[in-house]
Amino acid sequence: MKIQSSVNLCVLLAALALLPSCKGARAPEEGVLSVAIQSSPATLDPRLATDAEGDKISQLIFDGLMARDDDLEIVPGLAERYEKVNDVSYRFFLRRGVLFHSGNPLTARDVVYTYKTILEGAIASPFKEYFSNIKDVVAEDDYTVRIDLSGPYAAFLSLLTKGIVSEADAKRLGGRYGREPVGTGPYRLVRFAPDKIVELEANLNYFGKVPAIKTLKLHVISDDNIRVLKLIKGDVDLVQNGVPALLLKKVLENDGLEMTADDGIVVSYLGMNLTDKYLKDPRVRQAIAYAIDRDEIISHRYGGMAVKANSILSPTNWAYDDDLREYEYDPEKSVALLDEAGLKTVKLSYKTSASKERIDTARMIAHQLAKAGITVRVEPYEWGTFYRDVRTGNFQLYSLSWVGVTEPDIFYSVCDSSRFPPRGLNRSRYENQEIDKLVRQARITMDKDARKEIYARVQKIVLDDLPFIPLWYEKNIVVYRKSLEDVSVRPDASYLTFVNISRD
Amino acid sequence: MGKYIRRRILWIVPVLFAVSTIVFFLIHMIPGDPVDLIIGEQALPADRAQLAHDLKLDRPIAEQYTDFLKGLVTGNWGKSIFDETPVSELIKERYGATLLLASCAMFVAVLIAIPAGIFAAVKRNSIWDSLAMLVALIGISIPNFWLGPVLILVFSVNLGVLPISGRDSWTSLILPAVTLGAALAAMLSRMTRSSMIDEIKSEYITTARAKGLSERAVIFKHALKNALNPIVTIVGLQVGTLLAGTIITEKIFSWPGIGMLLIDSIRRRDYPVVEGCILVISFAYVIINTTVDCLYKAFDPRVKL
Numbered sequence: 001m002k003i004q005s006s007v008n009l010c011v012l013l014a015a016l017a018l019l020p021s022c023k024g025a026r027a028p029e030e031g032v033l034s035v036a037i038q039s040s041p042a043t044l045d046p047r048l049a050t051d052a053e054g055d056k057i058s059q060l061i062f063d064g065l066m067a068r069d070d071d072l073e074i075v076p077g078l079a080e081r082y083e084k085v086n087d088v089s090y091r092f093f094l095r096r097g098v099l100f101h102s103g104n105p106l107t108a109r110d111v112v113y114t115y116k117t118i119l120e121g122a123i124a125s126p127f128k129e130y131f132s133n134i135k136d137v138v139a140e141d142d143y144t145v146r147i148d149l150s151g152p153y154a155a156f157l158s159l160l161t162k163g164i165v166s167e168a169d170a171k172r173l174g175g176r177y178g179r180e181p182v183g184t185g186p187y188r189l190v191r192f193a194p195d196k197i198v199e200l201e202a203n204l205n206y207f208g209k210v211p212a213i214k215t216l217k218l219h220v221i222s223d224d225n226i227r228v229l230k231l232i233k234g235d236v237d238l239v240q241n242g243v244p245a246l247l248l249k250k251v252l253e254n255d256g257l258e259m260t261a262d263d264g265i266v267v268s269y270l271g272m273n274l275t276d277k278y279l280k281d282p283r284v285r286q287a288i289a290y291a292i293d294r295d296e297i298i299s300h301r302y303g304g305m306a307v308k309a310n311s312i313l314s315p316t317n318w319a320y321d322d323d324l325r326e327y328e329y330d331p332e333k334s335v336a337l338l339d340e341a342g343l344k345t346v347k348l349s350y351k352t353s354a355s356k357e358r359i360d361t362a363r364m365i366a367h368q369l370a371k372a373g374i375t376v377r378v379e380p381y382e383w384g385t386f387y388r389d390v391r392t393g394n395f396q397l398y399s400l401s402w403v404g405v406t407e408p409d410i411f412y413s414v415c416d417s418s419r420f421p422p423r424g425l426n427r428s429r430y431e432n433q434e435i436d437k438l439v440r441q442a443r444i445t446m447d448k449d450a451r452k453e454i455y456a457r458v459q460k461i462v463l464d465d466l467p468f469i470p471l472w473y474e475k476n477i478v479v480y481r482k483s484l485e486d487v488s489v490r491p492d493a494s495y496l497t498f499v500n501i502s503r504d
Numbered sequence: 505m506g507k508y509i510r511r512r513i514l515w516i517v518p519v520l521f522a523v524s525t526i527v528f529f530l531i532h533m534i535p536g537d538p539v540d541l542i543i544g545e546q547a548l549p550a551d552r553a554q555l556a557h558d559l560k561l562d563r564p565i566a567e568q569y570t571d572f573l574k575g576l577v578t579g580n581w582g583k584s585i586f587d588e589t590p591v592s593e594l595i596k597e598r599y600g601a602t603l604l605l606a607s608c609a610m611f612v613a614v615l616i617a618i619p620a621g622i623f624a625a626v627k628r629n630s631i632w633d634s635l636a637m638l639v640a641l642i643g644i645s646i647p648n649f650w651l652g653p654v655l656i657l658v659f660s661v662n663l664g665v666l667p668i669s670g671r672d673s674w675t676s677l678i679l680p681a682v683t684l685g686a687a688l689a690a691m692l693s694r695m696t697r698s699s700m701i702d703e704i705k706s707e708y709i710t711t712a713r714a715k716g717l718s719e720r721a722v723i724f725k726h727a728l729k730n731a732l733n734p735i736v737t738i739v740g741l742q743v744g745t746l747l748a749g750t751i752i753t754e755k756i757f758s759w760p761g762i763g764m765l766l767i768d769s770i771r772r773r774d775y776p777v778v779e780g781c782i783l784v785i786s787f788a789y790v791i792i793n794t795t796v797d798c799l800y801k802a803f804d805p806r807v808k809l
Contacts, residue, residue, distance in 0.1 A: 121554060124555045125543075126544030126547065127544075128548075130546070175589070176588070176589070195598075195760040195764045196760040225653050226668060226757070229653075229656060229660070229661055229668050230668050230669065233661060235670075382536075384535060384536025384771060384772075385535040389535075391540060422545060424545070424546055425546065
C-alpha cells in the first residue's frame with residue numbers, strides 16, 4: 001500500500017513536471033495582439049448592438065458613412081464627402097472600390113438597406129427613434145446617396161457614424177448576421193465564440209489605416225482578478241478599463257507593464273424622481289448634492305482615477321460649458337437647505353443594480369447623506385427588475401452612468417418634458433418650459449457656435465434645477481505590455497486605437 | 505428489475521413536465537421585459553407592440569405555454585429572442601464544455617476521495633486518519649471562489665505550470681476541475697471512510713480474515729464492494745449538482761459552459777434559452793439519478809427493486 005501511494009505521488013509530480021512550463025511573463029504570440037474584455041458582446045450587428053463591447057467591436061468591423069476622429073470630431077468615413085442640398089436634404093458621395101469582407105463591393109444600395117432596415121422595422125433596432133428624423137434614403141446612383149430629413153436636425157451627421165451593413169450578406173445570413181458580421185472595417189471577423197473569444201484579422205484591403213498587428217484576439221474574461229493575473233502573466237497584452245483602479249498600483253509594480261490614462265466621457269449620476277414628495281423640492285435635491293463628498297468616493301472607490309462631474313457632457317465635449325458651478329461637499333449647507341424646505345427628516349430609497357461596485361458606491365453615498373440627516377435605504381436589484389423600475393418611475397433615487405455621450409442633443413432625450421419614458425430618457429420626470437424651448441431650439445440651430453451658447457445655458461439651468469446629480473467622469477485607463485508601441489486611449493474608449501498599435 | 509427500470513423511466517416524463525411548467529411560469533413572472541431590453545427605452549409604443557407581437561409575447565400566457573409544450577414535444581425549442589440562434593444550437597455549443605468540466609471534476613473527486621477514504625478507514629484513529637480527515641474538512645470548508653484564484657496564483661502565476669483560464673488545451677481543464685472537484689472529494693472521502701469502517705467492523709469481514717484471506721483481498725474484494733453503495737448514491741446526486749453548479753467555476757476560469765449562458769439569458773430575459781437550459785440540466789439530473797438507482801441492484805443483489 002505504501003509503495004503504491006509513493007508511485008501515485010511520483011506519477012502526479014511527473015505529470016506536473018511534464019506540463020508546459022511558462023513561469024514569468026509569456027512571450028507574445030507572433031503577429032497577435034491579445035486583449036482582455038470584460039463581457040461577451042450580445043451581437044456584433046451595428047444596427048442592434050447596444051452593449052459596450054458589442055458597440056466597440058462592431059466599430060472595428062464596420063464603417064459608417066461618417067466617422068469620429070480621435071478628438072471625437074465628425075469626419076468622412078465611407079462617404080468621402082457630402083454636400084448639403086438644403087436644410088433638410090444631404091447628398092453623400094461614397095468612396096469607390098471599397099469592399100466588404102465577403103468581397104462584395106460597397107454601393108449606395110447597402111447604405112439604403114442599412115438605414116431602411118432600422119427605420120422600417122425589418123429588424124427590432126433600438127436605434128429607430130434616433131433615426132426618426134430621417135424621412136427617406138435614396139440611392140441616386142451606385143455611389144451617391146441622398147438623405148431627406150423631416151425637418152432640420154443639427155445632430156444629423158452624428159447619426160451616420162452607425163456602421164453600414166452589406167445587404168447581400170445580411171440577407172444571406174439573416175439572424176446569424178450578429179454572430180457572423182460582414183463589414184468594411186479595418187478588421188474582419190475570424191471567429192466569435194460567445195463568452196470565450198472574438199478573433200479578428202486585419203482587412204488588408206482597408207481604405208484607411210491597415211492595422212499594424214494582423215490578428216486581434218479579444219478574450220472574454222469577466223472576473224477582475226483573473227483579468228489582472230492574465231495581464232501580469234503575459235497571456236494578454238492589453239486591458240482597457242478592465243483593471244480595477246484600486247489594483248492599478250500593484251499591477252504597475254510589474255516591470256513588464258505600463259499604463260496610459262486620459263479623461264473619459266462616461267459620467268456616473270444620481271437620478272432623482274421629481275414626482276416624489278421630497279424630491280420635487282429643488283432645495284432637497286441641492287441638499288443631497290451638497291451632502292455627497294465626491295472627493296472621498298473618487299479617492300476610495302476609484303483610487304483617484306475619476307474627475308468630479310457637473311454636466312452630462314464631459315469637458316472633452318465641444319459643447320461643454322467651462323463656467324458651470326460646482327456642488328462642493330458642504331454638509332452644513334445641506335442641513336440648512338433642508339431646514340429651509342421645512343424638513344426635519346427625509347427618508348429615501350436608493351435603487352441600484354446588483355453589481356458590487358454600484359452597491360458599494362451607493363452605500364458610501366447613503367452613509368454620507370446620513371450625516372446631513374437624510375436616511376437612505378440602499379436597495380440592490382437584479383438588472384431586469386432595476387431597469388424596469390427606472391423606466392417606469394418606480395424609484396426615489398437610483399444611480400447609473402451615461403456611456404458614450406458625444407452629441408449634446410442628449411439633453412433633448414434626458415430633459416425635455418415630452419420625453420418621459422417610454423418616449424425618451426427623461427427618467428427623472430423633469431419639467432422646465434425654458435429647457436424645453438432651449439433643447440428644441442438647439443436641435444434646429446445649424447450654427448455650431450450658436451448651439452454651443454444654447455447648450456451652455458441648458459447646462460447651467462439643469463445644474464441649478466438638478467433633476468439628476470452628475471457625480472464623476474471615470475478616466476479611461478489602458479494597462480499594457482511595454483513591448484507594445486503607439487498605445488493610446490480616446491475619450492470614448494473606442495477600440496479603434498488598436499489599429500495603431502505595433503510591437504517593438 | 506426490468507419493471508422497476510421501466511417505471512423509473514416513465515416517471516421521467518411527469519418530472520420533466522413539472523420542471524418545465526414551473527420554469528416557464530417563473531421566468532415569465534419575474535419583473536423585466538425582453539422587449540425593453542431589445543428595443544431600448546425610447547422606442548415608440550407601436551414598435552414596442554410590434555416587437556412583442558413578433559416575439560409572440562403579446563399573447564395570453566396560456567397560449568404561450570401551449571406553444572411551449574408543443575415545441576418541447578416536437579423538439580423545436582425555439583430561437584434566442586436576441587440573436588435568433590436556435591436554442592438547441594446554443595445549448596449544444598455550451599453543454600459539451602460543462603459536461604467535460606463536470607466529468608473531470610467528478611473524476612478528480614473520485615480519484616482523490618476513494619483512496620483517501622479507504623486509507624483513513626484502514627488506518628483509523630491513527631495520525632494518517634486524522635490528517636486525511638482534517639484535509640477533507642478544509643476541502644469542504646473552502647468555497648470555490650476562493651480556491652480557484654488561490655490555485656491560479658500557485659500553479660499559474662508562481663509556478664507557471666498551468667494556464668490561468670480559458671479552454672485552449674487539455675491543461676486548461678486541470679485547475680477548474682480541481683476547483684470544482686475539491687469539495688466533492690472532501691465529502692466523498694469522509695463518506696468512504698465511514699462506510700468502510702462500518703463494513704470493516706462487520707462479522708463477515710472477521711470471518712474473511714479468519715479464513716486467512718490477505719488484508720488486501722479483505723479490504724478491496726469484500727469491504728469496499730459493500731461500502732460502495734452509499735458512495736455511488738452520493739456520486740450520482742453530485743454529478744447532477746455539478747452539472748448545474750459550475751457557474752462560479754466557469755466565471756473564474758472563463759470556461760464557456762451552460763452556466764454562463766443560463767445566467768446571461770436570465771439577465772436578458774431570453775425566455776426560450778432559459779427554458780432550454782433548465783430543461784437540459786433537469787433532464788441530465790433525472791437520468792443520472794435514475795441510472796444510480798438502477799445501479800444499486802448491480803452493486804448489491806440484496807436490494808429489491
